[in-house]
Amino acid sequence: MEPNNRIQKKRIFPFNTALLLIAGFVLLILLFIGFTAMLPSFMGKCVAVVNVDTPISIAGEQSSLFTSGYYGSEQLASTFRALDKRDDVGSVLIVFNSPGGSVVATREIYSAVKEMQKPKVSYFREEAASGAYYIASGTDYIVSDPDAITGSIGVITTFYDMSGLLEKVGINITDVTSGPHKDIGSPSRPMTEEERNITQALIEEVFGEFKQTVMQNRGSKLQPDLFAQVTDGRILSGRQAVQVGLVDQTGSKRDALMRAADMANISYTSPDDIRVCEIATHGENGAIISASSLFHLLSSYASSPKLSFQ
8 A cells, every 4th residue: 555545544534533523422412402302201390489588679689608699570580481481390389488579679570470371379488478479469379378477568668867867966968959859758858748748649659559460360369348458558367368368278388389280280199299390599609799789788778769569
């Protein structure tokens, strides 16, 4: 054999080997993707469990060295929308332990929950008050621990009058505004009666929307007379909420899990047989404090009033 032919064959051999290795690698990836896609059909559908166990806010809380932080409303809403597209998820169980929170954040999460096509069940573990109840009203069925705190249907905004303290320490604050109501809520002076009326009108508007949402979602389950009584902002136990029609039944988390499985036509002989997909709603531990977390911390003390379902 001529030397040139030997050299040519030596060059071709490594090239062919590389092609085979690449083809084999691609085949393994395709097999893995195919297996992953078929896995739910082998294992069966699951009940996705989402914990809403923090105050409801737009920003959430940034991760730090000492805490994992938690999702803001946009992240939570995206989580629910993603679950609705997952083939392996048969239904969703939302476990609440939250006092409520921001009006805007509540509505963002509620909209995503309400739009879900999959069956969804709420479980009130210890607390599902105000904004948390608002979100839960958008689910198909509500189970509450008998002693869980719920209700607190209402809206609040808080103003601080520090004028007495400022006067004692000799601090004088002067606001130059473009209009007489631009500095509503300023802590440097008492609120006027006209300003109180303006704020009250805003509160009543949002409160009316809250009540209307609950009435539309709960429908004939509500006891109208009792509902009218408890929309004064009072808290209720799970037992009392059942009587009003705000909750479908009292029970445990296992009861809620079985209800979610039933609604997804998932077969089981006991709650332990139900396949559960735990969904993260908390971040990972991170730096001691980040620039963004510092910004959110400082902005929470801003003078602008915020409406809250709390």
